Amino acid sequence: MTAIFTSRPDVNLPVAPLLKPVTFAGLPLASRFVMAPMTRFHSPGGVPAPEVAGYYRRRAEHGIGLIVTEGVWVGHPTAGHEDTVPRMTAGAAETSWRRVVDEVHAAGGRIAAQLWHLGSLREPVDGLEAWTPSGVREPGRPASHAMTLADIDELLESYAEAARVAARAGFDAVEIHAAHGYLLDEFLWPFTNRRTDAFGGSPQRRAALPAAVVRAVRAQFPADRPVIVRFSQFKERRFDAQIAETPAELDAILTVFAEAGASALHASQRRFWQPAFPGSGLTLAGWAKRLTGLPTITVGSVGLTRDFLRPGGPESVSGLVERVAAGEFDLVALGRILLRNPAWVTHAAAGQLDAIVDYRKSHEDTYH
Template identity: 50%
Template sequence: MTVTTPPASRAAEILSRPIALNGLTVPNRIVMAPMTRQFSPGGVPGEDVVSYYSRRAAAGVGLIVTEGTYVGHDSAGQSSRVPRFHGEEQLAGWAKVAEGVHAAGGTIVPQLWHIGMVRKQGQPPVADAPAVGPSGIRLDGTEGEGRAMTRQDLDDVISAFAEAAAAAERIGFDGVELHGAHGYLLDQFLWAGTNRRTDAYGGDRVARTKFAAEVVAAVRESVSAEFPVIFRYSQWKSDNYDARLAETPEELEAILTPLAAVGVDVFHASTRRYWLPEFEGSDLNLAGWTKKLTGRPTITVGSVGLDGDFIKGFMGEGSPLKSIDDLLDSLERDEYDMVAVGRALLQDPEWAAKVLAGRTDELSAYDAASLKTLG
């Protein structure tokens, strides 16, 4: 008689395996994806933020990546309610967050962020700061307000990322994630659509990695050797889902290799739907290709757990089962290493606990209208 492992049990078994990320051991394969909430007036995370992250760590999330936090550069952000990762009061708040997550049994890294040309003139937290980017070009291709970064600007932003990373280690975080995705500053340098520089920071794909690689190298230098550095990147941009950094694996390798060489320990490959193949002729998604090309551990992300079909897949009902099997098969084959969950964890802080315990009958489909708060 053939014994088939129920999907829920198999998911619990595969996702519950620990993993080492440089010097950090994460207790399981579930990551909380970064999600901007604007619940930190003055950029200071309060006790509600401590509770928000600690609650999810206590419920089994192995690694928490915080919402994006602004580095210490005047042009880094566009909201006074997004947390900052600089300043005495702000860092004291973050230290309490890290302490709370550790007490709950989880691990946590801040996502360090500069929005670049997404910023509009007059926005807080520094109203008179200009938008800056590689060429002063916005994601839609217009010049508008803002300017191309000078050598001094480049140096200042590199220092801001390095100082934030050093602060993260100093106040007790387990690593850092650099936000190089979705059309924000580091991604603006990587993408030909926004990087039209004619100096060493523009040109072909390798040249366009120079700024991001210098940020990574400075971060790596500012923290201990075993402190994990995660780099999040994407093909798509926040207002351009068809944008691509690379059309082939070879082009992707040209972008990722310089970043891995200077100190990226883990790549967080952001896609809108994790199950879609990235290039023709292979079933590998973006995270799968990233690991194949760099040899680094990778995190996959994109619509995990958002719909009823996904839930039915866990329960072994109907055709969606294949998509669940594909996710677990890929993890089991080490095509990628971890799975980031975003909005499903907003709706249900116990999501990880239910999946890891095989209690998938208690899961419900994501419903944005049902979210009264994001606590």
């Protein structure tokens, strides 16, 4: 794949090392930049609207090497409740996703589908309680249904079917959402996983259900296309939560993912530059790569203001590039800054800081 910016005269800009082509888990990309998944509510009835294809294409046209879609619900009744969040199901949704994939490919980009189940965050509509590992009632949340072994089998088939649909739609990769306190992450988190069977207890056993999802997806998705797992310590409702208190516990979890067939890991932090554990400067993505040897993506408050593009401390572009150059992680995901700035990479590559709009919360209500 040809890099978009190789002929630019301003290759000495700090961001330049991130603009070169790279191969990630066997997938050739135009740059090291990833678009992080962000729910956009433009899929009535679970079917991506026509404008969704253009939305993702614009980011690919401006140098994002890998698009990761917003979270897409697997086709199970308990996966989610909002009517405008997309699903990965056969029929109209699959056809619409094919249009999205074709538009991204036409722009020279690659695209991964993020497969998602809300878990306890699903509202109890349609007479269905949310599915959770142990039925733990979290503060401010309604009662939930503790999953049985039969439920787990049913869930695995839903993920397998979603992988089949994603493959037919032409996605270059899939990402399994096992972060931020949603269902798969609830199995990883000791607070919500109180099970005493093979899916609870030690870090390895808490990882068993997400790993079974990895195996189910891997078995149905083409072997030459990556299966990525997104994970985190923090939860949307508990920033101080941890699935692993030590690198050894993280190793136990991530090794189970790797053995199940994960091709790469997407380590979500609130701030990408912060150390994951005391006593080491390594980030969560850095630990993931060191422990498993798998390629990794970092994400967390990258580029939210123009000041990021001015050389500075560890939270700046220079600190980010230093970590990439050292091999700490491989790809860099941009999230909220892309909501209002689809051409962020183009402007950053040209040093056009004045063309970039600093992120504001109101941008989440826009669709450019």
